[in-house]
């Protein structure tokens with residue numbers, strides 16, 4: 433069976449290498465050989481690995497118009513031209529395997545509808561790298577009523593936060609290292625500002641709860657503001673800071689968001705190191721499940737891509753696997769409906785009564801404080817870290833506005849969720 437690979441970067445290189453070197457293994461599993469006959473790239477000046485013997489092309493039509501190619505593996509990244517090439521391949525009756533969460537989150541259902549019967553669209557690698565979470569939600573857990581998903585779904589940010597937590601250097605160094613190791617997106621803002629994690633939780637929630645999630649409606653907060661001071665304070669409070677993507681089924685609809693979150697030590701999501709990902713799923717009748725493993729990088733991602741290629745190849749010979757994607761939009765709960773505890777770190781003018789003013793601003797908004805600490809006070813200014821009692825986001829923003837109007841507040845340094853689950857916990861649907 434002939435395959436074309438679009439893209440020969442971090443992931444594409446590993447996929448082509450594995451398909452070339454493990455031909456015999458895949459033949460024995462499939463009863464037929466998988467052969468990469470074309471590889472699409474863009475940069476004519478770039479040096480390519482040896483052994484690609486004339487398979488490189490710069491022209492997508494050399495792939496799309498070739499009827500002998502049955503599977504197209506899209507590993508370009510970005511919305512366009514990836515989306516158009518996927519659509520053209522599906523319309524031409526080719527099965528498509530992609531790791532592109534941006535394309536799937538934005539256009540998954542429309543693309544799957546554009547496919548000629550017998551052509552599959554598979555995207556296991558789009559969420560959580562090597563962890564088989566897409567197929568688990570689409571197939572193995574299809575008999576459940578799912579209630580909640582909490583995940584560490586971005587390897588780059590988990591790598592940065594884990595390094596900072598271990599005192600292994602500052603933010604910038606950790607980001608450079610994550611880029612060097614091939615974890616980061618072409619534009620790492622997508623990782624740091626939680627854009628990538630939003631795409632992933634939107635895909636997971638769409639598959640788990642039914643209805644397709646609009647990525648633009650998901651609340652998000654990235655990790656740029658997190659400092660080593662926050663890490664030290666989190667440790668003092670008995671936890672660690674992780675970028676958590678949440679999706680909860682409530683009676684009123686789906687509640688979704690991505691934000692840095694204080695996770696208590698001992699919780700399974702607190703112990704996810706480096707670029708690993710983890711996805712916690714709760715539902716009935718299954719109860720609780722935790723998927724954990726390598727979430728980014730060429731080898732982990734190529735494992736999921738190759739699994740999909742083998743699946744696509746099998747289904748082309750047996751008549752198509754065709755798992756439908758939800759068509760209707762998912763009903764989302766307005767942001768801030770649930771109460772959470774929040775951690776804030778504030779920089780105040782170092783003057784008598786400053787702490788009392790902070791407490792007053794929160795009290796006036798009806799918010800109690802469960803912890804207040806003043807870890808540093810130097811000439812002219814002091815740092816105060818506090819944890820609120822469970823409060824709705826609207827109330828919290830009211831207190832923050834009061835503080836901002838007060839000359840006592842010099843800056844709000846950090847704002848993160850201080851617990852995983854909302855206090856008025858959502859009930860099963």
Ligand code: NAP
Nearest residue numbers: 439440441442443473474475507508509531532728729733
């Ligand atoms: P990458 O290293 O930036 O590689 C991209 C490849 O695509 C390069 O070979 C590039 O060509 C080629 N390309 C890009 N635009 C093109 C165009 N318009 N025409 C022809 N070729 C083009 O990207 P990556 O890290 O492998 O990621 C690929 C996809 O997998 C993305 O969707 C990413 O989000 C996803 N993903 C990545 C990871 C990871 O850990 N890296 C994990 C899961 C999913 P040149 O070589 O000529 O520059």
Ligand code: HSE
Nearest residue numbers: 586587588616617728
């Ligand atoms: N940039 C992504 C991450 C790649 O760091 O998780 C895997 O999707």
